[in-house]
Amino acid sequence: MPVLPKFEVVVWIKKTDAFAALRDELIGLAVEEPDESTEYEGVVDFHWAFNNLEEAASVAEVLTALSQRPELLLLCVSHRDDPKASTVFKDTRHVRH
Numbered sequence: 001m002p003v004l005p006k007f008e009v010v011v012w013i014k015k016t017d018a019f020a021a022l023r024d025e026l027i028g029l030a031v032e033e034p035d036e037s038t039e040y041e042g043v044v045d046f047h048w049a050f051n052n053l054e055e056a057a058s059v060a061e062v063l064t065a066l067s068q069r070p071e072l073l074l075l076c077v078s079h080r081d082d083p084k085a086s087t088v089f090k091d092t093r094h095v096r097h
Contacts, residue, residue, distance in 0.1 A: 005049035006081055007056035011063060012045045012074035012093065019044070022071055029062050043073065053077070057087070064089050 034046040050056040075089040
C-alpha cells in the first residue's frame with residue numbers, strides 16, 4: 001500500500017478573469033505543477049505533497065508573494081500526522097454553517 005506524504009502545501013484560488021495568469025504565476029513560483037488540483041463552486045485548489053516539513057515550508061514561503069491577491073483564499077502547510085500543527089499563511093475562506 002502506498003504511503004501518503006506527511007506534508008502538503010495547499011492553495012485555494014477563486015476562479016475569476018485573472019485566474020489563468022494567477023495560476024501560471026503560482027506554478028512558476030512553486031517551480032512545478034501541483035500533485036493534485038480540483039475545482040468546486042468557483043474555487044480551484046492546488047496541492048503539492050512533500051515528505052519533509054522543510055521543503056513544504058520553503059515552497060509555501062515563496063508562494064506568500066501572492067498572498068496580497070484577493071483571489072488567493074487559502075495558503076497553508078498541512079501536516080498529515082498532526083493537523084493542529086498546520087501552518088496557515090492566509091485564510092479568507094467563508095465557511096457556511
